Amino acid sequence: MLNHIDERFEIKDLIAREVIDSRGNPTVEVEVITKGKGYGRAIVPSGASTGTHEALELRDKEKRFGGKGVLLAVENINSIIKPEIVGYDSRMQREIDYIMIELDGTPNKSKLGANAILAVSLAVAKAAADTAKVPLYKYLGGANSYVMPVPMMNIINGGKHAGNDLDIQEFMIMPIGASTVREAIRIGSEVYHTLKNTIIEKYGKSAINVGDEGGFAPPLKKAEEALDLLMESIKRAGYEDEIVLALDCAASEFYRDGYYYIEGKKLSREELLNYYKELVERYPIVSIEDPFHEEDFEGFSMITKELDIQIVGDDLFVTNVERLKEGIKKKAANALLLKVNQIGTLSEAIDAANLAFRNGYSVIVSHRSGETEDTTIADLAVALNTGQIKTGAPARGERVAKYNQLIRIEEELGLSKYAGRNFRNPFF
Numbered sequence: 001m002l003n004h005i006d007e008r009f010e011i012k013d014l015i016a017r018e019v020i021d022s023r024g025n026p027t028v029e030v031e032v033i034t035k036g037k038g039y040g041r042a043i044v045p046s047g048a049s050t051g052t053h054e055a056l057e058l059r060d061k062e063k064r065f066g067g068k069g070v071l072l073a074v075e076n077i078n079s080i081i082k083p084e085i086v087g088y089d090s091r092m093q094r095e096i097d098y099i100m101i102e103l104d105g106t107p108n109k110s111k112l113g114a115n116a117i118l119a120v121s122l123a124v125a126k127a128a129a130d131t132a133k134v135p136l137y138k139y140l141g142g143a144n145s146y147v148m149p150v151p152m153m154n155i156i157n158g159g160k161h162a163g164n165d166l167d168i169q170e171f172m173i174m175p176i177g178a179s180t181v182r183e184a185i186r187i188g189s190e191v192y193h194t195l196k197n198t199i200i201e202k203y204g205k206s207a208i209n210v211g212d213e214g215g216f217a218p219p220l221k222k223a224e225e226a227l228d229l230l231m232e233s234i235k236r237a238g239y240e241d242e243i244v245l246a247l248d249c250a251a252s253e254f255y256r257d258g259y260y261y262i263e264g265k266k267l268s269r270e271e272l273l274n275y276y277k278e279l280v281e282r283y284p285i286v287s288i289e290d291p292f293h294e295e296d297f298e299g300f301s302m303i304t305k306e307l308d309i310q311i312v313g314d315d316l317f318v319t320n321v322e323r324l325k326e327g328i329k330k331k332a333a334n335a336l337l338l339k340v341n342q343i344g345t346l347s348e349a350i351d352a353a354n355l356a357f358r359n360g361y362s363v364i365v366s367h368r369s370g371e372t373e374d375t376t377i378a379d380l381a382v383a384l385n386t387g388q389i390k391t392g393a394p395a396r397g398e399r400v401a402k403y404n405q406l407i408r409i410e411e412e413l414g415l416s417k418y419a420g421r422n423f424r425n426p427f428f
């Protein structure tokens with residue numbers, strides 16, 4: 001059937017409002033309603049350790065918006081985006097995304113706000129899926145979306161997400177030995193609980209407070225202490241053969257004027273590389289995200305060549321095809337962290353994923369440290385058959401919402417495939 005003969009998909013109304021995220025900060029929510037009573041709602045997340053090259057979100061913390069950033073984004077949706085979008089066929093995702101890109105007219109979406117544009121982009125996709133009466137992952141990915149991603153569960157928080165002295169931001173477990181995502185989530189939760197008890201035994205009750213992504217934030221100083229805690233808890237829970245580890249260093253946060261300030265030391269790029277090498281030798285670390293700062297393509301190339309593990313570009317690539325192209329040319333990293341709000345539209349985010357896949361890079365769909373109950377990223381990970389998702393600890397409602405959505409999708413799919421040990425290439 002041709003698009004124009006089915007009016008049910010026509011966008012009838014669009015409602016924008018300010019709501020709050022998991023840090024209690026304001027963010028944008030959009031609802032889209034189609035003529036055929038299809039309904040889509042999306043809420044935009046927000047980062048703390050944001051990359052310089054990310055699309056710009058209108059946030060209240062920005063003084064120049066006079067404490068009105070999110071309300072300005074809402075206003076932009078109502079007065080500028082809505083009049084252009086209402087009446088459009090909600091299945092015209094790319095066209096709608098590009099109308100908004102043109103209406104904005106800046107390279108980083110700073111006029112309308114990436115948060116304004118993304119909220120509409122995601123809500124449109126959801127409304128179209130609902131009108132078609134197919135789940136979002138199937139609407140976006142089609143009948144052959146069937147790979148359930150390995151969760152990267154951030155169960156010890158540091159860096160900008162926690163009130164401790166750990167320089168490395170995320171210490172994650174990946175339950176690759178499970179046979180389903182449901183089992184992986186259960187295993188991860190068991191280790192999380194065991195870790196809680198281990199922390200109480202070693203550091204007392206006051207050490208079990210959690211960071212922004214739900215992981216514990218004990219008063220540690222060195223990565224080795226955090227990794228030892230993880231290893232002990234994994235062993236105590238009985239999952240030594242099922243779990244491997246991943247790090248997000250978010251190194252831009254501890255880089256200044258040519259040096260990395262980590263654990264009380266001032267390290268050159270080469271010295272930091274040696275520091276990582278030693279960690280990888282001592283612990284079952286299979287993935288390191290942002291090991292160097294966001295402009296250091298050369299550092300990323302070096303580590304990708306020298307360590308036979310997954311090297312992930314987050315602040316480096318910011319889900320931007322131009323930055324990713326540069327990385328591909330320079331053989332910098334071998335994986336893309338995909339965050340929809342770094343680029344600001346669903347179409348552009350999917351372009352980045354496809355560019356990565358076509359060049360042998362793996363893709364990890366990711367949450368932000370400021371999240372909400374919105375579960376779009378769970379559907380997106382399955383839609384794209386990425387094989388990996390990063391969405392925090394198996395605790396705190398905004399993280400759990402994504403894990404629970406994965407459990408539902410796996411059940412609904414019937415025959416699915418948990419990426420497991422093939423997380424970097426689930427088709428291998």
Ligand SMILES: C=C(OP(=O)(O)O)C(=O)O
Binds near residue numbers: 046370
């Ligand atoms: C999820 C992350 O944190 P934030 O959302 O603060 O950028 C990250 O750095 O990967």
Ligand SMILES: [Mg+2]
Binds near residue numbers: 248250290314
């Ligand atoms: Mg990161």
